[in-house]
Amino acid sequence: MENSIDSIKNNFLDELNSVRNAQDLESLRIKHLGRKGTIQELYSKLKDADPADRPGLGKEINALRTIIEAELNEAKSRYAVRKSRQKVDLTLPGRTPSVGRKHPLTLVQEEIKKYFSRLGFSVADGPDVETDFFNFAALNFPENHPARAMQDTLFITENILLRTHTSPVQIRTMMEQKPPVRIIAPGRVYRRDTPDASHSPFFHQIEGLFVDKRVSFGHLRAVIQEFARYMFGADIHVRFRPSFFPFTEPSMEYDFNCIFCRGKGCKVCKYTGWIEISGAGMVHPNVFRAVGYDPDVITGYAFGMGVDRIAMLKYNIDDIRLFFENDMRFLSQFN
Numbered sequence: 001m002e003n004s005i006d007s008i009k010n011n012f013l014d015e016l017n018s019v020r021n022a023q024d025l026e027s028l029r030i031k032h033l034g035r036k037g038t039i040q041e042l043y044s045k046l047k048d049a050d051p052a053d054r055p056g057l058g059k060e061i062n063a064l065r066t067i068i069e070a071e072l073n074e075a076k077s078r079y080a081v082r083k084s085r086q087k088v089d090l091t092l093p094g095r096t097p098s099v100g101r102k103h104p105l106t107l108v109q110e111e112i113k114k115y116f117s118r119l120g121f122s123v124a125d126g127p128d129v130e131t132d133f134f135n136f137a138a139l140n141f142p143e144n145h146p147a148r149a150m151q152d153t154l155f156i157t158e159n160i161l162l163r164t165h166t167s168p169v170q171i172r173t174m175m176e177q178k179p180p181v182r183i184i185a186p187g188r189v190y191r192r193d194t195p196d197a198s199h200s201p202f203f204h205q206i207e208g209l210f211v212d213k214r215v216s217f218g219h220l221r222a223v224i225q226e227f228a229r230y231m232f233g234a235d236i237h238v239r240f241r242p243s244f245f246p247f248t249e250p251s252m253e254y255d256f257n258c259i260f261c262r263g264k265g266c267k268v269c270k271y272t273g274w275i276e277i278s279g280a281g282m283v284h285p286n287v288f289r290a291v292g293y294d295p296d297v298i299t300g301y302a303f304g305m306g307v308d309r310i311a312m313l314k315y316n317i318d319d320i321r322l323f324f325e326n327d328m329r330f331l332s333q334f335n
């Protein structure tokens with residue numbers, strides 16, 4: 001009887017090795033653990049054994065049953081795992097991880113930078129928190145100029161403020177280097193304004209400055225005209241209108257042909273065919289004096305442009321607040 005216990009054990013292990021699927025496994029279970037299985041057969045043969053050997057043989061049969069049960073259970077769980085793996089449909093498309101996108105203002109700013117860097121402009125930077133000197137005094141703002149008044153400027157102390165334009169970067173750059181200077185200065189600026197569709201207490205400007213001997217208004221005009229074509233298309237023209245800024249003389253405001261009607265006249269441009277972009281002009285001699293340049297030798301032009309405004313035109317956005325609300329439904333449309 002001991003022999004048959006051993007041979008059943010050896011046979012079982014061989015059979016288990018050749019099991020290929022869950023059905024094979026179930027047949028094996030029935031063969032050994034079933035009501036007419038080998039284990040049951042061994043128990044029924046016990047009564048024929050010598051009574052003295054019965055307890056020892058009974059233990060051996062129990063041990064064999066435990067081994068068979070444990071091996072079958074382990075094999076069964078292996079098949080269950082394999083089966084659940086087979087449920088993965090490899091032909092399905094993968095899950096795309098959500099990838100961040102650039103903000104529309106960043107995209108437009110990069111495009112503007114690209115244009116000016118091709119013309120040899122480098123990018124200059126300055127602090128958002130400025131002093132009266134860099135934001136106003138050095139830019140030839142008289143002591144009593146209305147732009148210094150509390151309703152426009154966000155003052156921190158009497159002398160420290162949030163910059164109202166990117167022009168302080170002109171002063172900082174010219175004080176640090178000798179002419180020629182050819183820079184653009186992108187950055188955030190601040191005004192005391194109540195937010196609505198076209199106003200925000202902060203927005204983004206790009207300042208441009210070119211200073212050298214014999215720089216003329218013609219150069220400025222050409223650079224702005226080419227920029228309009230680069231940004232909005234070959235048929236977009238620029239016009240300059242006389243204006244006033246303390247830091248330029250003469251001062252101009254410049255308009256682009258309305259990009260929606262291409263100059264024919266529509267609701268957006270109030271049927272004028274033109275859209276206001278920003279200001280520009282020839283650098284005022286007092287600004288050169290403030291930074292230690294000789295206005296008899298050096299000339300230069302400066303211009304500003306609103307990044308938010310250009311982005312609104314480019315993407316046909318009618319509310320500036322959309323840029324700052326961080327609504328993913330809005331932001332995910334760009335790029």
Ligand SMILES: [Zn+2]
Binds near residue numbers: 267270273274
């Ligand atoms: Zn129009």
